[in-house]
Amino acid sequence: MSVLNRARTAAAGALPDWTGAIAPHLPEWRVCFSTDGSPEPTGIAPVCPDEDHEPADGSVYECCSTPVIEVECTELAEYLVVLLNADRGEAR
Ligand SMILES: [Zn+2]
Structure with missing residues (x-):
């Protein structure tokens, strides 16, 4: 098995x-505005399950799932979300 696997x-x-998330399902991730106050979304978090939370709203509210992970770079946050969600598809 490879290091990646x-x-x-x-x-x-x-x-x-x-x-x-309910095993064996992996969480679906989104890019989010975290707590560092930066004007760009530099964090990742699980997609919020609350139906009143607009999917396009990258803010984090009381309704949102944790963890909210600050990665300090919008491009890295977007990359990690794509990677994590791609693996999520394979795990199902
Ligand atoms: Zn929410």
């Missing part, structure tokens, strides 16, 4: 509990 498998085992 080992890391994917370990994360797939840990992420449902950490994020509140």
